[in-house]
Amino acid sequence: SSPRPRRRLSVEQRREQLIAVALDFFAHHAPEEVSIDDIAAAAGASRPLVYHYFPGKQALYEEATRRAGRELAGLFDEPQVGPLSERLHRVMGRYLDFVDAHGPGFAAIMRNGSASSSPGTGAVIDQVRQAALDAVLSHLALPDPSPRVRLAVRSWIGNAEITALAWLQDEKGRFSREELQLALVQEFVAQLLVVLVHEPGLAPAMSGWLAEEQPDGPAGLxxxxxxALLGD
Amino acid sequence: SSPRPRRRLSVEQRREQLIAVALDFFAHHAPEEVSIDDIAAAAGASRPLVYHYFPGKQALYEEATRRAGRELAGLFDEPQVGPLSERLHRVMGRYLDFVDAHGPGFAAIMRNGSASSSPGTGAVIDQVRQAALDAVLSHLALPDPSPRVRLAVRSWIGNAEITALAWLQDEKGRFSREELQLALVQEFVAQLLVVLVHEPGLAPAMSGWLAEEQPDGPAGLxxxxxxALLGD
Incomplete structure (x- = not known):
């Protein structure tokens, strides 16, 4: 049980290393289960050294949360090529992989049940939701998305969060990632259909999206x- | 600006009065904007008296949150009579009235962005979600709801939360409560349709629900x- 040798790192490298180690801890444990000592030990650093970079666990948690939020928001970047439902299917695949890899950390921040929740972590959630909204709207490529379209996209993003959280907590044995990925995309299409029922003006755009879909793609299926069901 | 006269209240009455005053404050202000002095003044009580009942603002906030959560969970109680979509329409009407009446408080607890978020308030959110899930499932009256049905209901509840939050924060001028109420119920029906596509075994239950619906009810419309749209 000899301590790991200290590596010589620049100030910036050391800071980044501590954040990376913290990210890994906070991804796999609830924040209250993580101590500065754990992080110091895993980084091969002393406790005072960690405190030299961060005033405390909360600051490290918030920085790790910001990084994770930026990564999560980035997963919504997707080339605007090919059928809409297949683009969203790829986005949801990355989203579920992220949730899977950051399970307890994702749950802690989304559950609002952590002693480390703060205005800072709340702002990260708002930013991720906003980035997701902007990304999905950009794929819809409507010149001026109506309030109803915007709200449908926002509520679908909320749906994806809660579904992912439920999957992590209780349902993981009962659903494959692929089943969930497909269901989320199809729920998006269903949300758009509900909007269409209230806004017939969306019909040309909807026809445009559907014209690109494959019969065996998420929307086509x-x-x-x-x-067939409604025809009965 | 003379202080209100103190009323003679029993211990239990005083405690309940302080909680009621706190609930009102926390419904209309973010927790960080509320002080024990505000609550004491509004209750016609001294600061030490408030501290006699509660160790501090956090304890009062958590108790107020528990009460609000219990009230919110209770709104999902609805007699199992009449078309399913009309039952849910009444539930969503009460839900949106609650959100409207407790705006900033609802936003603070749901946004996870409050300095007063804690494991206690997180547990309240979990309990409300669980009560909502149980209530909606009881209306579906399936002998053994499949994982997919359960997950669809949970994700719809998440959808309702996020939609209500977005409505409060940004969209209130653009949507009436009635438009939102109807859209939420129709999104529930759309979620069930997505489940049905994957679980043909749900068809008899679905037919049973639809048989009770009115043509001009939320599901019928x-x-x-x-x-008509899909037939084109």
Missing amino acids: LLHRLV | LLHRLV
């Missing part, structure tokens, strides 16, 4: 079966 | 227009 849903619509094909819905037509 | 949606399905009628969907059939």
Whole structure:
């Protein structure tokens, strides 16, 4: 049980290393289960050295949360090429991989149940939601998205959060990542259909999106079966 | 500006009065904007008297949150009579009234951005979500709801939370409570349709629910227009 040798790192490298180690801890444990000592030990650093870079665990937690939030927001970047539902399917695949890899950390921040929740972590959540909204709206490529379209996208993002959280907490044995990924995209299409029912003016855009869909893609499968079901 | 006269209250009455005053404050202000002095003044009580009942603001906030959570969970109680979508429409009406009446407090607890978030308030949110899930499942009256049905209901509850929050924060001028109420119920029906596409075994139950629906009810209107749209 000899301590790990200290590596010689520049100030910036050391700071980044501590954040990376903290990210890893906070991804796999609730914040209240993590101590500065854990992080120092895993980084091969002394406790005073960690405190030299960060005033305390809360500051490290908030920085790690900001980094994770930036990464999560970045997962919504997707080239605007190909059928809409397949783009969102790729985004949701990355989203669920992220949730899977950062399980307890994602749960802690989203559950609002952590002693380390703060205005800082709340702002990160708001920023991720905003980035997700902007990204999805950019794929819809509407010149002026109506309030109803915007709200449908926001509520679908909330749906994805809660679904991912439920999957992590209780349902993981009962659902594969692939089943969930497909269901989330199809729920998005269903949300758009509800908007369309209230805003017939969305019909040309909707026809445009659907024209690019493949029959066996996420939207194609849903619509094909819905037509069959509702036709009965 | 003379202080209000103290009323003679029993210990239990005084405690309940302080909670009621705190609930009102926390419903209309973010927790960080509320002080024990505000609550004492509004209750016609001294600061030491408030501290006699509660160790501090956090304890009062948590108790107020528990009460609000219990009230919110209770709004999901609805007699199992009449068309399913009309029952949910009444539940969503009460839900949106609650959100409207407790605006800043609802936002603070749901945004996870409050300095007063804690494991206690997180547990309240979990309990409300669980009560909402149980209530909605009881209306579906399935002998053994599948994981997919359970997850769809949970994600719809998340959808309602986020939608209500977005409505409070940004969209209130653009949506009436009634528009939102109807859209939420129709999104529930749309979620069930997505489940049905993957679980044909749900068809008999779905037919049973739809048989009770009115043509101009929330589900009837949606399905009628969907059939017309998808038929094109």
